Amino acid sequence: MGFLCSLAFSMQFLLLFSSLFSTTLLTTCLPLNHSTTTHHHECHQHESYALLQFKESFVISKYASYNPFSYPKTLSWIPSTDCCHWDGIQCHDLTGHVIGIHLRSSQLYGSMDPNSTLFSLLHLQSLDLSDNDFNHSQIPPKIGELSRLRYLSLSHVNENTFSGEVPPQLSQLSNLLSLDLCSYTLQPVPYDLINHLQLKASTLTSLTQNSTRLEHLRLSFVTISSSLPHSLTNLTSLQRLSLYNCKMHGEFPVGIFHLPNLTHLDLGRNQHLRGIMPNFHSRKLVSINLHRTSFYGTLPTSIENLTSLDWFAISDCNFYGTIPSSLGNLTQLAQFYVTDNGFEGKLAVDMFWKLKMLNTLDLSNNRLSLFSKESAVNKTTVPPIQWLGLGSCNLSGEVPTWIMNLTSLYHLDLFHNNLQGEIPYFLFMLENLTVLDLAENMLEGQIELYMLSKLKRIKFLGLGGGNKLSFIEGKNTSNLTFLSQIQTLDLSSCNLVRFPKFIQHLQELTELYLSNNGIKTIPSWIWNRTTLQVLDISKNSLMGEISPSICNLQSLGYLDLSSNNLVGMIPSCLGSFSQSLQFLRLSKNKLTGNIPETYVKGNSLQFIDFGSNRLHGPLPRQLINCRMLEFLDVSFNHFNDSFPFWLGSLPILNVISLRNNKFHGAIMCPSKCIFVKLHIIDLSHNDFSGNLSSDIIKNFRSMTLSSPSDPVQFKDDLYHFQQSSVDVSLFLFRMFNKGVVMNYLGRQYLHHMVAIDLSCNKISGEIPEIMGSLNSLVVLNLSNNMFTGTIPSSLGKISNLEVLDLSFNSLSGNIPQQLTELTFLDFFNVSFNNLSGPIPENKQFSTFEDNSYKGNKGLCGIQLVKKCEDHSKLPLPTHDGDQDSESGSLFELYWMVILIGYGGGLVAGLALGNAFSGDVFILLKRKF
Numbered sequence: 001m002g003f004l005c006s007l008a009f010s011m012q013f014l015l016l017f018s019s020l021f022s023t024t025l026l027t028t029c030l031p032l033n034h035s036t037t038t039h040h041h042e043c044h045q046h047e048s049y050a051l052l053q054f055k056e057s058f059v060i061s062k063y064a065s066y067n068p069f070s071y072p073k074t075l076s077w078i079p080s081t082d083c084c085h086w087d088g089i090q091c092h093d094l095t096g097h098v099i100g101i102h103l104r105s106s107q108l109y110g111s112m113d114p115n116s117t118l119f120s121l122l123h124l125q126s127l128d129l130s131d132n133d134f135n136h137s138q139i140p141p142k143i144g145e146l147s148r149l150r151y152l153s154l155s156h157v158n159e160n161t162f163s164g165e166v167p168p169q170l171s172q173l174s175n176l177l178s179l180d181l182c183s184y185t186l187q188p189v190p191y192d193l194i195n196h197l198q199l200k201a202s203t204l205t206s207l208t209q210n211s212t213r214l215e216h217l218r219l220s221f222v223t224i225s226s227s228l229p230h231s232l233t234n235l236t237s238l239q240r241l242s243l244y245n246c247k248m249h250g251e252f253p254v255g256i257f258h259l260p261n262l263t264h265l266d267l268g269r270n271q272h273l274r275g276i277m278p279n280f281h282s283r284k285l286v287s288i289n290l291h292r293t294s295f296y297g298t299l300p301t302s303i304e305n306l307t308s309l310d311w312f313a314i315s316d317c318n319f320y321g322t323i324p325s326s327l328g329n330l331t332q333l334a335q336f337y338v339t340d341n342g343f344e345g346k347l348a349v350d351m352f353w354k355l356k357m358l359n360t361l362d363l364s365n366n367r368l369s370l371f372s373k374e375s376a377v378n379k380t381t382v383p384p385i386q387w388l389g390l391g392s393c394n395l396s397g398e399v400p401t402w403i404m405n406l407t408s409l410y411h412l413d414l415f416h417n418n419l420q421g422e423i424p425y426f427l428f429m430l431e432n433l434t435v436l437d438l439a440e441n442m443l444e445g446q447i448e449l450y451m452l453s454k455l456k457r458i459k460f461l462g463l464g465g466g467n468k469l470s471f472i473e474g475k476n477t478s479n480l481t482f483l484s485q486i487q488t489l490d491l492s493s494c495n496l497v498r499f500p501k502f503i504q505h506l507q508e509l510t511e512l513y514l515s516n517n518g519i520k521t522i523p524s525w526i527w528n529r530t531t532l533q534v535l536d537i538s539k540n541s542l543m544g545e546i547s548p549s550i551c552n553l554q555s556l557g558y559l560d561l562s563s564n565n566l567v568g569m570i571p572s573c574l575g576s577f578s579q580s581l582q583f584l585r586l587s588k589n590k591l592t593g594n595i596p597e598t599y600v601k602g603n604s605l606q607f608i609d610f611g612s613n614r615l616h617g618p619l620p621r622q623l624i625n626c627r628m629l630e631f632l633d634v635s636f637n638h639f640n641d642s643f644p645f646w647l648g649s650l651p652i653l654n655v656i657s658l659r660n661n662k663f664h665g666a667i668m669c670p671s672k673c674i675f676v677k678l679h680i681i682d683l684s685h686n687d688f689s690g691n692l693s694s695d696i697i698k699n700f701r702s703m704t705l706s707s708p709s710d711p712v713q714f715k716d717d718l719y720h721f722q723q724s725s726v727d728v729s730l731f732l733f734r735m736f737n738k739g740v741v742m743n744y745l746g747r748q749y750l751h752h753m754v755a756i757d758l759s760c761n762k763i764s765g766e767i768p769e770i771m772g773s774l775n776s777l778v779v780l781n782l783s784n785n786m787f788t789g790t791i792p793s794s795l796g797k798i799s800n801l802e803v804l805d806l807s808f809n810s811l812s813g814n815i816p817q818q819l820t821e822l823t824f825l826d827f828f829n830v831s832f833n834n835l836s837g838p839i840p841e842n843k844q845f846s847t848f849e850d851n852s853y854k855g856n857k858g859l860c861g862i863q864l865v866k867k868c869e870d871h872s873k874l875p876l877p878t879h880d881g882d883q884d885s886e887s888g889s890l891f892e893l894y895w896m897v898i899l900i901g902y903g904g905g906l907v908a909g910l911a912l913g914n915a916f917s918g919d920v921f922i923l924l925k926r927k928f
Helices: 002-029 045-056 141-145 168-172 201-210 230-234 254-258 301-305 325-329 349-354 401-405 425-429 501-505 524-528 548-552 621-625 645-649 694-698 712-723 769-773 793-797 817-821
Strands: 089-091 098-102 126-128 151-153 178-180 216-218 240-242 249-251 264-266 272-276 287-289 294-297 311-313 318-321 335-337 342-348 360-362 367-371 387-389 411-413 418-422 435-437 442-448 460-462 468-472 488-490 511-513 534-536 543-545 558-560 565-569 583-585 590-593 607-609 614-617 631-633 655-657 680-682 687-691 732-737 740-745 755-757 762-766 779-781 786-788 803-805 827-829 834-838 858-860 894-897 910-913
Touching (some): 045 098, 141 168, 168 201, 201 230, 230 254, 301 325, 325 349, 401 425, 524 548, 621 645, 769 793, 793 817
Parallel strands (some): 126 151, 151 178, 178 216, 216 240, 249 272, 264 287, 287 311, 311 335, 335 360, 342 367, 387 411, 411 435, 435 460, 442 468, 460 488, 488 511, 511 534, 534 558, 558 583, 565 590, 607 631, 631 655, 655 680, 680 755, 687 762, 732 910, 755 779, 834 858
Antiparallel strands (some): 732 740, 894 910
16 A cells, blocks of 8 residues: 555645745745835935936846735836835935835846946845846845845745855845845745755854844755854844755754744754754744754753744654653644654643644654543643644554544544544544545445535545445435545545546546555546546556557656556557656556657656566667656566666666566676666566676766765765655565565665665676675675676675675685675575685674575585684674674565655655565655
């Protein structure tokens, strides 16, 4: 049910981030308003001239401002009138000098002249040019000459922006009280949003050292790419600090939390920014946003001292421990987001009922065990909660009855719990619900259409996955106007044997999930639903060919028809019918013929999975047009081709699986080819032959860390792979080991996975010594080939290696003692070679059983029947704190990355499993 949970939380993240960002917009990016006062002295002529010259350098365009109430203020600037009476101009009452220019949302379009006459107005104290379009021009260095400036706002919406480096001269404005350079968006923040402004660390340091009276510092979406200077802790007048999405890193100066006047702190979406929560003393903090940072540690009980706190967002961080009951004393708290952390322990939800202002409560994706004292809950005691997120919170038993008293709810997420019994009817009486997600539970019973008639606002309905529900349409499906507003419908695992007829009445439907049912045919009317962006009918019983009419769905971004009984050829239009298509999965069918060659330039494909079909022929070279491609799987087919070296030119390709085909010839490039982002390549079970060239190994540069002891560089390389997809919040990673299924939970398994599998080919010659330079490798499988020579000692430098399989080759010589340096090695197999000499002895190698060494008559050691006669060997290096490891039998590796989602992008997941041991899957969550 991997994708159902993705959907369930895609809407959650959309609403969460909309809520987060709307609040960010209100508290972070909106510039200050200044009213124009009545003036008693006429404007100076040279200042009037300077303003007119500034006006002439721009044109008026209604598209230059996003504010719907924008208007061209400069139209009132007429030479024959006193400039002190012009719209947006403020003059000093006594001297007549221009001291304020307030042109926010004035529909100005054009480039800013570096020598603009604006900078001759040396008496300026306030300058607001926000929400205009300056055509990506740079902020002029002459801004530093306006030494009297107290208020400066150059903020912008979306692409209407200044760009380039913020001039260091800005730090000369020692009188500044408010600086606003941030950008904001009217839409949910896209993952690839470009920060157009850059601010050097030295400029930021100088600014905070010189402008010591700052009260408001708004730099959201300005690329800083450094740690924060400690001089920020000296800004005792600071009230608002907004550094959202500034690509900051390092440790956050904890003293900033203690600034005596600080009310709003926004550090969200700085993934590499670390920090801890201090003991709080101040009572002034109103909002704290640490969403998607690397803040860690526990929440102090002293958080109860933040009695003014209204908005608290620490979602997608690294917090752990218990949620302190003292939170129940924050009587002003309205929004509370702690989703995607490591909080654990029992938590009584009743503590939140004391918070009479609370409208958003999101505890999803933690290790909490929630309970409630039912007797204490009634309509008069609960706060006006509108958003309730309890996904993955270990809820068990029946759906809590206290939910019926939350009559203001519009978002209810109970995804992935252990809820049992029938769905209570009171859920369908919550008339304000727009989102209802009950997927991935153990609910049962029947759902009839008439039960949904009260949900007249419902847009997202998730009933599938894990549940044992039967969806019954009833006899009368002609009058279904109460369902027409549904945009996302999830009926996966609902025991359906045919397409529900009522779906054709859902006029606004954009996402449809019907996986894990028994549907055999797709009705023709579905191809007329041109609004569809997501269509998932995987794991059904679909028969026949894929209709060419599928190419009518030109808005489609995600298509999954995998695990069915489809036959025939792939429609030729699938590579070109939709510029928005990102995810294409047709694996595990009976499709035949060649892969279509119509992949047009500019397509958006990121994920292609044609694995486990009966396809043949060569790989189409037109795949080179898929410049956004991250994942390609054509395994378990009948492709007959040489090594597709040309894939190396795809700039963000992460995963290639050509497993179990008829690829042949040497693995080499006729010319230089660099796989820039490749982290997993599976060429196993083919007919590759010849020597393994050192040149091809050199091209796997993304498998090399600059410093083996520091994985930060590798994580940065994977950052794009994660973020071009949707946020991955929960992994259920299953791997076959020692004949049983082992579960691994957490995103770290995506972060560190790098693999090469060349097993079961006819590759000969020596293993290149340069293989040891791929020091980020986690898995290296060269088994079942014709390698000769010795095991390179350089393999001991691959410090992250967990799996090394060199079995069934013709290797000779000793097992290098350098391999004892591989302290993470969990699986090691050199069986059936011509190795000789003693097996290295250390804690790691003592865990490998004799099966790892059999078939090598010359080997001896304590693991074998044949003991070594001479034990006088040099001492081997030992390491403290070796991690516990398990020995196991791993004959084959099968890699599958499931990229799920649309809109904000696709979610990346990774599963490792034995090819002969059944399906391996990964559970993913998607949030907007």
